[in-house]
Amino acid sequence: MTEMTGGCMCGAKRFTVDLPEGNNAYLCHCRMCQQASGNVSLAMVGVDQAAVRWDGEPDWYRSSPIAERPFCATCGTSLGFRFLEGSDKMDLTVAAFDDPSGFVPKSHFGAESMHRAWLNTEGLPEQRTDEYAALQERWAKVGGAPAS
Template sequence: MTSMTGGCLCGAKRFTAEVADDAKPYLCHCRMCQRASGNVSLAMLNVRQADVRWDGEPDWYRSSPIAERPFCATCGTTLGFRFLEGSEMMDLTVAAFDDPSGFRPFSHFGAESIHRAWLNTEGLPEQRTDTYKALQDRWDKAGAAPPKL
C-alpha cells in the first residue's frame, strides 16, 4: 500500500488514500460518468472506502437511485463515485491525485458507450501550455503563475 494525496482544483476538498501496489486504474465510458464529468471517459481508481480520509468532507451528488458522487461545490471538481449500499469500495478520479503520473489504464468499463475516435490520439499535434504565449501572457497579466505538474 502507498499513501497518496489528492483533491479538488481550489483545494477545499483534500483526501489521503491508501492505494494498493497492484491497483488497476481504468477508464469508465458509461453514460453516467460521461455526463457527470462532461468528458468522453473518466479515469478512475477503485479503493476501499475505509482507506480514504477526507480533509474537507466533499459534497455528494446522488447521481442515480443506486450511487452518489463526491465533488467540490466551490470549484466543481469531480472526485469519484460510490454505490449507496453494499460495497466497501469506491472510485477516486485519477486526475484528482496530486501525482497521477504513475497510474496506467488497465481496462475499459462501460464499453457500450466508448467514443472510439478518442481512444488513440497518438500522433495528433501537441501544444505545451508553458510555451503557449497567449496563455502565459494572461497568467502574467493576472500576476499569477499556472499550476505546476
C-alpha cells in the same frame, strides 16, 4: 500499501488514501461518468472506502437511485463514485490525485458508450502550455502562472 493524497482544484476537499500495489485504474466510458465529468471518459481508480480519509468532507451528488458521487461544490471538481449500499469499495478520479503520473489504465468500463476516436490520439499535433504565448501573456497580466 502506498499512501497518496489528492483533492479538488480549490483545495477545500482533500483526501489521503492507502493504495495497494498494482492499483485498479481504469477508464469509465458510461454515460453517467461522461455527463458527470463533461468528458468522453473518466479515469478512475478503485479503492477501499475504509482506506480513504477526507480532510474537508466532500459534497455528495446522488447521481442515480443506486449511486452517489463526491465533488466540491465550490470549484466543481469531480472526485469519484460509490454505490449507496452493498459495497465497501469506491472509485476516486485519477486526475484528483496530487501526482496521477503513476496510474496506468488496466481496463475499460461502459464500453457501449465508448468514443473510440478519442482513445488513441498518438500522432496528433501537441502544444505545451508554457509555449502558448497568448496563455502566458494572460497569466503575466495577473501576476501569476498556470498550474503545472
